[in-house]
Amino acid sequence: MKKLTAQDFEKLFEIWKNEGYEIYGPKRAPYGGDFFFNPVETFSECDFDGFVNTLKPPKDFFFPQEATTLKLYREKLESEEVSKKKVIFGIRPCDLEGLLILDKFYLGNIPDPYYKARRENTLLVTFSCFDPLPTCFCNEAGAGPVAKSGFDIQVNDLGNGIYLAEHGSKAGKDYLSSFPDAEDELIEKLRQRIGETLKKFTPRPWAEKHLYNFKVSKDSKIWRELGKFCLKCGGCNYLCPTCSCFNTFDLQFEDHIEQRREWDSCLLEGYHRMAGSNPKPDAASRMQFRFECKLSPEINKPYGRISCTGCGRCIQTCIGDAHMESLLILMDREEGL
Amino acid sequence: MRHALFKPVLKKIKRIVEETPDTRSFYFDKDGWAGHTPGQFAELWVPGVGEIPISIASPSKSDELVFTVKKVGTVSSALFEKKVSDTIGLRGPFGHGFPLQEFAEKNLILIGGGIGLPPLMSVILEALGKNKIRLFYGARTPADIVYKPLLNELKDKIDIYLTVDVGDESWDGEVGVVTNLLKPELVHPYNSVAFVCGPGIMMYYTVKRLLELGFREENIYLSLEHHMKCAVGKCGHCRIGPYYVCVDGPVFPYSKLREVEEKFAGTVF
Ligand SMILES: Cc1cc2nc3c(=O)[nH]c(=O)nc-3n(C[C@H](O)[C@H](O)[C@H](O)COP(=O)(O)OP(=O)(O)OC[C@H]3O[C@@H](n4cnc5c(N)ncnc54)[C@H](O)[C@@H]3O)c2cc1C
Ligand code: SF4
Ligand code: SF4
Numbered sequence: 001m002k003k004l005t006a007q008d009f010e011k012l013f014e015i016w017k018n019e020g021y022e023i024y025g026p027k028r029a030p031y032g033g034d035f036f037f038n039p040v041e042t043f044s045e046c047d048f049d050g051f052v053n054t055l056k057p058p059k060d061f062f063f064p065q066e067a068t069t070l071k072l073y074r075e076k077l078e079s080e081e082v083s084k085k086k087v088i089f090g091i092r093p094c095d096l097e098g099l100l101i102l103d104k105f106y107l108g109n110i111p112d113p114y115y116k117a118r119r120e121n122t123l124l125v126t127f128s129c130f131d132p133l134p135t136c137f138c139n140e141a142g143a144g145p146v147a148k149s150g151f152d153i154q155v156n157d158l159g160n161g162i163y164l165a166e167h168g169s170k171a172g173k174d175y176l177s178s179f180p181d182a183e184d185e186l187i188e189k190l191r192q193r194i195g196e197t198l199k200k201f202t203p204r205p206w207a208e209k210h211l212y213n214f215k216v217s218k219d220s221k222i223w224r225e226l227g228k229f230c231l232k233c234g235g236c237n238y239l240c241p242t243c244s245c246f247n248t249f250d251l252q253f254e255d256h257i258e259q260r261r262e263w264d265s266c267l268l269e270g271y272h273r274m275a276g277s278n279p280k281p282d283a284a285s286r287m288q289f290r291f292e293c294k295l296s297p298e299i300n301k302p303y304g305r306i307s308c309t310g311c312g313r314c315i316q317t318c319i320g321d322a323h324m325e326s327l328l329i330l331m332d333r334e335e336g337l
Numbered sequence: 338m339r340h341a342l343f344k345p346v347l348k349k350i351k352r353i354v355e356e357t358p359d360t361r362s363f364y365f366d367k368d369g370w371a372g373h374t375p376g377q378f379a380e381l382w383v384p385g386v387g388e389i390p391i392s393i394a395s396p397s398k399s400d401e402l403v404f405t406v407k408k409v410g411t412v413s414s415a416l417f418e419k420k421v422s423d424t425i426g427l428r429g430p431f432g433h434g435f436p437l438q439e440f441a442e443k444n445l446i447l448i449g450g451g452i453g454l455p456p457l458m459s460v461i462l463e464a465l466g467k468n469k470i471r472l473f474y475g476a477r478t479p480a481d482i483v484y485k486p487l488l489n490e491l492k493d494k495i496d497i498y499l500t501v502d503v504g505d506e507s508w509d510g511e512v513g514v515v516t517n518l519l520k521p522e523l524v525h526p527y528n529s530v531a532f533v534c535g536p537g538i539m540m541y542y543t544v545k546r547l548l549e550l551g552f553r554e555e556n557i558y559l560s561l562e563h564h565m566k567c568a569v570g571k572c573g574h575c576r577i578g579p580y581y582v583c584v585d586g587p588v589f590p591y592s593k594l595r596e597v598e599e600k601f602a603g604t605v606f
């Protein structure tokens with residue numbers, strides 16, 4: 001564990017820029033709006049004041065909301081595999097866990113060249129969380145508030161301009177090597193902070209009971225109940241750090257044609273529609289489809305964990321309250337009936 | 338010879354055959370295209386419009402690639418605008434086809450409905466002279482029967498039973514659903530496997546009938562149709578329970594599907 005100050009981070013930012021990295025850090029939209037990962041030049045430019053998490057999960061860097069995959073100029077076809085050196089600075093542990101799941105999905109089986117190109121040459125710097133929101137349940141979902149592995153560097157902000165940083169990769173180790181080791185009392189202070197943080201989470205007895213015990217039957221009224229309240233906006237899927245589904249479409253330009261990918265949502269009817277039929281015409285079966293994707297042990301076997309990281313974005317976003325928390329509470333009630 | 342998994346190969350249409358008023362076969366030279374097994378499919382890209390999954394209708398040994406397409410919506414209609422020598426993109430071959438090599442000694446019971454015949458035709462042409470083949474095929478009307486000349490040619494080499502939902506004055510064959518053709522004296526489970534491809538409802542009743550006739554679940558193979566975009570297990574659209582139809586299928590033994598049908602979201606076929 002290393003001890004760093006704000007000036008040390010400014011040095012790291014300089015090193016990264018000299019090595020050709022673009023740095024993205026949390027920036028607040030004007031007028032107290034949401035946070036986004038935007039390009040930053042210096043550490044002081046990042047908005048850590050009041051920052052808990054970004055509106056869009058960092059999957060946007062590797063699996064963008066919309067991206068071109070193919071370009072066709074007359075008879076010449078080009079594949080758009082975009083690779084840029086970048087540092088993503090300030091990722092929260094829940095979202096790191098989400099990225100690790102996406103890595104297994106997109107790079108496993110038939111590896112996706114578009115994701116792979118964007119994912120290469122990336123440094124991930126996570127910041128552990130000491131001020132969870134009421135919607136956060138990474139503690140229950142086994143993803144936070146401190147990441148265990150998968151980052152290059154993890155930073156713990158102890159306040160008063162003191163940061164403890166640990167490495168999770170060879171690259172991270174090299175970047176931190178010139179900084180002094182943290183004293184034992186600081187490490188003890190960090191341990192205490194983590195302990196205090198765990199007490200700050202909203203108690204959710206239903207989460208512990210049902211997140212890892214998903215067995216809602218196909219004809220359960222839970223699906224109809226949730227389906228009734230879904231307004232089919234797709235928001236919960238778009239913002240989920242582990243949702244990986246996309247639609248493809250073509251665009252015609254004056255001198256070329258493009259094929260693009262865009263985020264898709266399994267709660268929308270058109271996601272399933274085929275010419276002449278739809279295997280999931282009702283909101284209830286689409287709800288089952290969404291939540292089995294997140295929690296079913298069979299479906300999630302490749303990841304060795306559930307596909308919900310407890311980031312709470314679906315809870316914040318859903319205008320119909322048809323989110324993960326509602327599912328867990330309904331599961332609890334059904335059990336009690 | 339490589340699999341075009343993400344980037345399509347551009348190919349010129351070599352020949353177009355009008356099969357029925359709304360169905361056409363598109364022929365391409367095979368060069369540069371990896372070998373396939375019957376039941377596998379390709380993504381046909383009409384540049385500027387979109388991509389659709391279409392079964393490969395030709396056998397693996399043919400030096401032509403054949404796709405038989407029914408005009409049903411946006412992309413298929415755009416494909417029907419294409420002429421001989423026009424260029425389209427092809428990706429594939431994708432998925433798991435019918436496991437013919439496992440059934441070298443078996444009788445093949447092939448049951449097709451509507452536009453479900455193309456992958457079965459690939460099976461027929463591949464297995465001809467090797468397996469004993471019995472084909473049951475149902476179309477909506479006599480005019481909707483695809484591959485009429487080819488079926489005529491094949492009728493001395495394999496057993497063919499046809500039916501239509503609605504007949505006309507020229508039709509003196511069977512009228513009714515394809516399951517009506519599945520009589521115990523024609524379809525017995527001994528030393529046989531059944532390959533089925535057609536609309537969901539037809540496959541549902543066909544499976545029921547085959548089970549009644551004594552077929553074991555693992556000897557009934559179905560080629561599923563699900564909404565598809567990527568064909569490489571990434572876009573998510575074709576997922577049924579823990580399987581991606583594009584990668585783990587489109588051909589599945591019914592024994593695998595029954596549990597999925599009971600436990601996971603939506604209908605499987
Ligand atoms: C493995 C497989 C093999 C197939 N083989 C054949 C074949 O040999 N001949 C044939 O005529 N048809 C076949 N189909 C069905 C064919 O893919 C659809 O008819 C076609 O996608 C309809 O597209 P559209 O744009 O014309 O229709 P629209 O209704 O405008 O569809 C828009 C989009 O939705 C998706 N979609 C719609 N219907 C289907 C569907 N049934 N299956 C998959 N995606 C769909 C496609 O991405 C399509 O581009 C097959 C489907 C699958 C899954
Ligand atoms: S956010 Fe809520 S309303 Fe929107 S699609 Fe998701 S469940 Fe439905
Ligand atoms: S199927 Fe639904 S829940 Fe699963 S990744 Fe796709 S959009 Fe998300």
Ligand code: SF4
Nearest residue numbers: 240308309311312314
């Ligand atoms: S399901 Fe909801 S809480 Fe869980 S990871 Fe997705 S958006 Fe976050």
Ligand code: FES
Nearest residue numbers: 567568572573583
């Ligand atoms: S078609 Fe995209 S996952 Fe199967």
